[in-house]
Amino acid sequence: MSVLLESSAQAVSITDFTRSAKSYFDDLKEGIQSRFVVMKNNQPEAVMLSVETFELMMNELDDMRIELIASERLQDIDSHKLVSHEDVMKKFNL
Numbered sequence: 189m190s191v192l193l194e195s196s197a198q199a200v201s202i203t204d205f206t207r208s209a210k211s212y213f214d215d216l217k218e219g220i221q222s223r224f225v226v227m228k229n230n231q232p233e234a235v236m237l238s239v240e241t242f243e244l245m246m247n248e249l250d251d252m253r254i255e256l257i258a259s260e261r262l263q264d265i266d267s268h269k270l271v272s273h274e275d276v277m278k279k280f281n282l
Contacts, residue, residue, distance in 0.1 A: 192225045192232055202228045212236065 193199055198221060205212060205226050215221045216238040223241070226234040237245070276282075 192235065194222070197221065198224055199227055200224050202226055202233065216241075 200212065205224070212221075212224055213236075216224070216236060219238075222237070224236045225232050226236065
């Protein structure tokens with residue numbers, strides 16, 4: 189759980205969250221907290237992030253997937269089929 193929590197202030201019981209949801213959402217939106225881990229029976233049940241943090245995380249994940257695909261394709265490339273930039277420019281009269 190050390191990855192989930194940077195500090196104990198990020199852990200919130202589901203009961204406290206239910207009672208004070210607006211306050212938790214405001215803290216996320218204003219950047220007071222980066223995330224909250226909602227606990228149920230002393231076990232992590234959910235993680236709340238701001239929309240901005242979630243979007244940044246998803247964009248980074250997409251970038252990593254694209255980089256992995258590119259890396260895999262570069263390993264399988266046939267150097268005999270490569271076309272130089274110069275040849276492309278000539279072909280299209282550029």
